[in-house]
Amino acid sequence: xANASAAQTKxxxxxxxxxTGEEPSRFWLAGAALVVVILAFRSCASLDAGQVAVRxxxxxxxxxxxxxxxxxxxxxxxxxxxYILDVTPQTFHMRGKVDKSALEVQExxxxxxxxxxxxxxxxxxxxxxxxxxADQTLRDSGLEHAYYEWMQPYARSIMRxxxxxxxxxxxxxxxxxxxAEERAKTRLNKQLNEHGIAITSIVTPRPRFSQEYExxxxxxxxxxxxxxxxxxxxxxxxxxxxxKLSEVERDQNKIIQTKHAELESQLATAxxxxxxxxxxxxxxxxxxxxxxxxxxxxxxxxxxxxxxQLDAEYLTKxxxxxxxxxxxxxxxxxxxxxxxxxxxxxxQPVRTDGTPQRVQLENVRGGK
Numbered sequence: 001x002a003n004a005s006a007a008q009t010k011x012x013x014x015x016x017x018x019x020t021g022e023e024p025s026r027f028w029l030a031g032a033a034l035v036v037v038i039l040a041f042r043s044c045a046s047l048d049a050g051q052v053a054v055r056x057x058x059x060x061x062x063x064x065x066x067x068x069x070x071x072x073x074x075x076x077x078x079x080x081x082x083y084i085l086d087v088t089p090q091t092f093h094m095r096g097k098v099d100k101s102a103l104e105v106q107e108x109x110x111x112x113x114x115x116x117x118x119x120x121x122x123x124x125x126x127x128x129x130x131x132x133x134a135d136q137t138l139r140d141s142g143l144e145h146a147y148y149e150w151m152q153p154y155a156r157s158i159m160r161x162x163x164x165x166x167x168x169x170x171x172x173x174x175x176x177x178x179x180a181e182e183r184a185k186t187r188l189n190k191q192l193n194e195h196g197i198a199i200t201s202i203v204t205p206r207p208r209f210s211q212e213y214e215x216x217x218x219x220x221x222x223x224x225x226x227x228x229x230x231x232x233x234x235x236x237x238x239x240x241x242x243x244k245l246s247e248v249e250r251d252q253n254k255i256i257q258t259k260h261a262e263l264e265s266q267l268a269t270a271x272x273x274x275x276x277x278x279x280x281x282x283x284x285x286x287x288x289x290x291x292x293x294x295x296x297x298x299x300x301x302x303x304x305x306x307x308x309q310l311d312a313e314y315l316t317k318x319x320x321x322x323x324x325x326x327x328x329x330x331x332x333x334x335x336x337x338x339x340x341x342x343x344x345x346x347x348q349p350v351r352t353d354g355t356p357q358r359v360q361l362e363n364v365r366g367g368k
Contacts, residue, residue, distance in 0.1 A: 050087060105156075
């Protein structure tokens with residue numbers, strides 16, 4: 001029963017494709033649809049994220065770079081060719097003693113500027129094909145991952161050149177080491193950008209020297225650590241010294257300010273006393289000068305008065321003398337007697353001779 005149903009179904013499909021009566025055969029239509037489907041599949045390419053397509057027109061030679069993921073349409077019969085290029089970040093290693101692949105080659109050894117040699121255990125470079133320059137990458141490198149081949153010669157030669165500019169001493173310094181890495185990255189990008197390749201990062205480990213030199217580096221590092229400890233102690237001592245100096249300066253300033261205040265107070269008191277003393281002295285001077293002037297004025301007045309009196313008495317006495325001088329001897333003797341009234345004159349000879357040499361007059365009764 002089932003076999004009969006399947007046979008009837010096949011017969012109906014065959015009759016439909018063959019046509020009935022005067023209808024044309026539908027086999028041509030099915031064949032044409034099949035050809036269209038095959039051409040459609042062969043005329044499209046799928047582009048995933050992290051991929052770039054380069055479509056080449058074989059008639060005009062033009063190249064189109066397609067960076068948007070999705071379907072890429074190309075004309076059949078050899079008119080267009082589409083090439084897919086991987087533009088995801090790639091890692092290039094220089095490590096080990098032998099080359100293993102295009103992305104893992106022998107370790108990097110460098111001869112320093114002072115003649116010594118050193119090596120890097122594992123130098124890692126992150127790079128990628130530039131999406132917008134995929135046509136350059138395809139033209140200069142070839143299909144798929146052929147652009148990997150540019151990394152080894154350029155990376156080894158440029159990094160040897162840049163790190164070789166440093167001495168074994170400077171290459172151990174992280175600052176100069178980073179500067180050499182940056183110079184190498186800049187030069188690599190300058191050379192590889194022309195081929196559609198960009199360097200995004202360079203990771204270089206600490207350089208490896210001979211065992212003897214490594215021991216010297218370790219000894220130097222220990223010495224530098226000790227020097228750092230000494231510097232730290234010096235800074236701590238300097239901080240402590242500054243702190244103590246600040247405290248001493250603060251205390252001394254406090255003492256100075258207190259003493260200054262005391263001296264200013266004493267100065268103000270002394271100035272007040274001085275002002276008061278000057279005032280008292282001025283008052284005393286004014287009083288004394290006034291008193292002296294008053295006394296002088298009084299004395300001068302009295303002196304002038306006495307002078308007048310003396311002058312008057314002098315003139316009176318002078319007039320009396322003049323008048324007495326012109327009087328006769330009798331009048332004079334009379335006056336002399338009046339003056340000597342009540343006076344006893346005792347004359348006693350001192351010698352035995354009759355001619356005395358001295359007469360002594362004594363006022364016995366106090367006569368005038």
